[in-house]
Amino acid sequence: MTALRPGTAKASADGSRLPSLTGMRFIASLMVFVCHAFTYGIFNDKGLSESLVTYVSKLGFVGVGFFFILSGFVLTWSARDTDRPLTFWRRRLVKIYPNHLVTWAAGLVLMVWIGGYAATVSNTVPSFFLIQAWFPVEDVFFGTNGPSWSLAAELLFYLSFPWLVRWVRAIPEQRLWRWAGYLFVGVVVVAVASQLLPSDPKMPYYPISWYQYWFVYCMPLTRLFEFALGIVMARIVQTGRWIPLGLGGALLTLVPGYALTVWLPDAYGIVAPTVIPLALIVAAGAAADVRGLSSPFRGRLIVHLGELSFAFYMVHMLVMWYGPMGRVPGRTWDTLPALGMIVLTFALTTAVAWILYRVVEVPAVRRFSNPRTPREKAAAPDRPLTDVVG
DSSP: OOOOOTTOTTSOTTGGGOHHHHHHHHHHHHHHHHHHHHTSSOBSOHHHHHHHHHHTTTHHHHHHHHHHHHHHHHHHHHOOTTOOHHHHHHHHHHHHHHHHHHHHHHHHHHHHHTSOOOOOHHHHHHHHTTOGGGSOOHHHHHOSSGGGHHHHHHHHHHHHHHHHHHHHHTSOGGGHHHHHHHHHHHHHHHHHHGGGSOOOSBOSSSSSBHHHHIIIIIOHHHHHHHHHHHHHHHHHHHTTOOOSOOHHHHHHTHHHHHHHHHHSOGGGGTSHHHHHHHHHHHHHHHHHHHHTOOOTTOSHHHHHHHHHHHHHHHHHHHHHHHSTTTSSTTOOBOHHHHHHHHHHHHHHHHHHHHHHIIIIIHHHHHHHSSOOSHHHHHHSOSSOOOOOOO
16 A cells, blocks of 8 residues: 655646645635624524524534644644654744734723723633633633634644654554544543533533533544544555545535534534544645645635634634624624625625735744754754644
8 A cells, every 4th residue: 555645746736735635724714604604693584593593503623623623633744753843843833923922912992992891810821821611711812812712722733743643653563543532432432421511500401511611622632532533634645545535425424424424412513523524624734735636725825824723713703893793782683784794894804804914914933833953954844744723
């Protein structure tokens, strides 16, 4: 069996960069945007609003799950044996912290100035240090910019990666798929264990308590299973253990997975139903790039949007909360004007994301992620991949 490694003869010219995964990042960030925009409560039609909550709100779960699996995959794909933990951690912090600091500060100003909320220690300090997701307290968790909670999970992923990847590399190749199964079982066990937590208070939109929701979806430690699964899937592709499943077939597995997300009750439907489909999609996209096969996610526009996706994710709720759509709390529109407001919000979010990407993210990565000493230069990957958090 031929191993599929970056730079193999079967790879396309930029196959080691995995452009399909970059393009998929935009789709995942769009899922999160659609989830939040269409369940924001701006439709006059109450029946439509209820249907959107039932059938569309779960897209956010899928998008975030994709990013967590993707993180493990691309970090493993670009890892080198000579990479030192401190060098690796610096590159990752430089990738996420500049955007976070800018959006945290913007969220703080907008929260006080436009939102009229008081800035307290609980809703500012934990989110500044990206530890808010460890606390099952809503005021702490949402902070000044709600989506940044996922960065708290990513910090745990980054801290643990040097040891996790070493452990996965020690797994015999023939047992990698078995370990992927074990990690999926871990995700299911988390959902089962959540039933031991208090059943009140309830979430506004989901038939689940806040504590159960936090434990299954938000707590960084429980999301570590998906990150580790991404690492295992990368090793499966790299070692030639990938099954003959094309990208189209992998995408189709998401249909029953999402149906289960809608149908299964409370904690069981949040993460577990789409873990396997998302892992297959990420691996199939990488395999398609390495083999030079066709992919709908490799076009110039979608790849560029994928590069903006981290900035897009970080600003989208700020634009919703404090832009035209949320400027008047509780305001609703008829269906067509509401759709127009969502389109306008998407356009504004994309514009703000482009500015953040060009003015903050790219200069910070160029300035601070490059090795400065001969030893660091020797340890740095030649063409480091980047991932995005969601």
